Amino acid sequence: LQGLNFGDFLTFICAIFASLQIYYVGLISPRIQHPFAFNTFQSMWSALICVPFFFHNGMADKVANWLNWPTTAMVGVFSLAFGSTVLAFALQVKAQARLSPTVASLLCLLESPFAMIFAITLLGETLGVFEAAGAAVIFFSAVGASWIESTGKSVQNKA
Numbered sequence: 001l002q003g004l005n006f007g008d009f010l011t012f013i014c015a016i017f018a019s020l021q022i023y024y025v026g027l028i029s030p031r032i033q034h035p036f037a038f039n040t041f042q043s044m045w046s047a048l049i050c051v052p053f054f055f056h057n058g059m060a061d062k063v064a065n066w067l068n069w070p071t072t073a074m075v076g077v078f079s080l081a082f083g084s085t086v087l088a089f090a091l092q093v094k095a096q097a098r099l100s101p102t103v104a105s106l107l108c109l110l111e112s113p114f115a116m117i118f119a120i121t122l123l124g125e126t127l128g129v130f131e132a133a134g135a136a137v138i139f140f141s142a143v144g145a146s147w148i149e150s151t152g153k154s155v156q157n158k159a
Helices: 006-031 037-056 056-064 072-094 101-108 113-125 129-151
Strands: none
Touching: 006 101, 006 113, 072 101, 101 113, 101 129, 113 129
């Protein structure tokens, strides 16, 4: 526990809330007729929760001056807002109408291997043995769980 810090704690809390969100969407997704509208509503509440943090450490002044941001920063913020939030979660809601929460969570884990692939391809990053092993475990777990569910088999059925 000596190497853990506050950022590790926050990551752990985010992982818990992400899994709760996947579980909740799995429960209600069959009843959602308009995934994009649902996601917009969900994103609005997430943004409202973040408002108190917006005024912490003078962040409001920095954001109010957004016209002076570098172009790359603006592109990054908008791609995160629309691509990684609005579009990605709308697709998640639509997909979870057909997938179990377990498979959906495993597919969401593919974010790390794809981030690694883009980092290697676009940024020239190098990959260590532990990173490659972790990516392989995540990738094969997601593919295996999807395949098992699509064939109708489960661990309980094999016993």
